[in-house]
Amino acid sequence: AQSVTQPDIHITVSEGASLELRCNYSYGATPYLFWYVQSPGQGLQLLLKYFSGDTLVQGIKGFEAEFKRSQSSFNLRKPSVHWSDAAEYFCAVAFGNEKLTFGTGTRLTIIP
Amino acid sequence: AAGVIQSPRHLIKEKRETATLKCYPIPRHDTVYWYQQGPGQDPQFLISFYEKMQSDKGSIPDRFSAQQFSDYHSELNMSSLELGDSALYFCASSAMGLRETQYFGPGTRLLVL
Numbered sequence: 001a002q003s004v005t006q007p008d009i010h011i012t013v014s015e016g017a018s019l020e021l022r023c024n025y026s027y028g029a030t031p032y033l034f035w036y037v038q039s040p041g042q043g044l045q046l047l048l049k050y051f052s053g054d055t056l057v058q059g060i061k062g063f064e065a066e067f068k069r070s071q072s073s074f075n076l077r078k079p080s081v082h083w084s085d086a087a088e089y090f091c092a093v094a095f096g097n098e099k100l101t102f103g104t105g106t107r108l109t110i111i112p
Numbered sequence: 113a114a115g116v117i118q119s120p121r122h123l124i125k126e127k128r129e130t131a132t133l134k135c136y137p138i139p140r141h142d143t144v145y146w147y148q149q150g151p152g153q154d155p156q157f158l159i160s161f162y163e164k165m166q167s168d169k170g171s172i173p174d175r176f177s178a179q180q181f182s183d184y185h186s187e188l189n190m191s192s193l194e195l196g197d198s199a200l201y202f203c204a205s206s207a208m209g210l211r212e213t214q215y216f217g218p219g220t221r222l223l224v225l
Contacts, residue, residue, distance in 0.1 A: 034213070043202065044155070044216040090154060097143060097212040099157040099168055100204075 002027050004093050006103035013081050014111050021076040021106050023091030031093035033074040034100065035065055038088045047089075050074060061085070086110045114138055116205050116217035124223045125193050133188040133220045137205030143167070144186040145214060146178060147202040155202055161186055162208060193224045 005024045013019050025031060032051050036044040048059025055067040065076045074091060091103040117136040125131050137144050143162045147155040157170035161180035172178075175193075180186045190197060200221050204214035 036216075041221070043218040044204075046213060046215065049213055094214075097162075097206055097208060099145060099160060099170060100147075100155070100214055101157070102154040104154050 002101075004091055004101055004103040006089075006091055006106050008106045009104070010107045010109065012109040012111060015083055016080050019076075019078045019081045019085070019108070021089050021091075021108070023074045023076065023103060025072050025074070025091075025093050027072075027093065029095070030069060031095050033065075033067060034092040034094070035059065035063070035074075035076050036090045036092060036102075037061075038090065038105075040087075044090065047076070081108075081110055083110045083112070116203055116215055118201075118203050118217040118220050120220060121218065122221050122223075124225065126225055127193055127195060129193050129224075131190045131193060131222060133190070133201055133203075133222070135186045135188070135203030135205075135217060137184050137186070137203075138215055141205035141207050141215075142184060143206045143208055143212070144180055144184070145204040145206070146172075146186070146188050147204065149200040149202060149219075151199070158188070190222075195224050198222060198224045 003026045034049045035047040047063050048057050050057050050067045063078050088105045090105045092100040094100045119134045145160040146158040149155040158172040160168045164180045175191050178188045200219045202219045204216045206212040206214045
């Protein structure tokens with residue numbers, strides 16, 4: 001079945017530590033790939049996106065993501081997290097300008 | 113830069129009442145999408161419009177209807193509200209073309225009592 005999977009429901013990281021959030025997709029073709037962040041009660045902010053080309057994409061707030069076709073993955077990384085990074089992170093896919101299909105999200109908690 | 117505008121931001125309704133949510137896309141964006149996010153859930157696609165025509169339909173109840181107007185703003189009309197309709201409703205907009213990205217508004221939080 002076509003799906004977007006975020007295997008980690010909740011991740012806790014110490015401030016200043018590195019972060020990796022996982023995302024896998026299962027589609028016949030490679031979709032467009034996105035990461036969005038949502039602070040509590042807030043809207044969805046686009047962190048970065050991958051359409052084609054360089055498999056390592058840079059986003060806002062110091063985030064980056066790497067597309068790995070062989071693993072059908074698009075993992076989000078940040079070398080050093082800040083307390084303000086605490087939020088819900090959603091991986092999403094789309095084909096062209098069609099609807100976004102979201103993963104179930106990963107809640108990130110930062111501890112001092 | 114201009115963003116997607118949604119109104120109202122918060123709405124409280126009784127069961128069986130009607131609600132209308134409005135979305136104003138980013139200027140020169142011609143495509144609007146509506147999503148529903150229940151508590152602790154990921155956003156679910158409801159419906160989309162391109163150039164005032166419905167372009168795709170997701171898991172939108174028959175009690176809901178939507179349209180896009182000539183100025184590209186969109187309205188989501190919800191009738192016979194149920195407790196389960198309580199959710200955050202997002203509107204997103206994009207510009208038609210290849211590789212387009214959806215930009216989200218802040219959402220309308222609907223509470224049905």
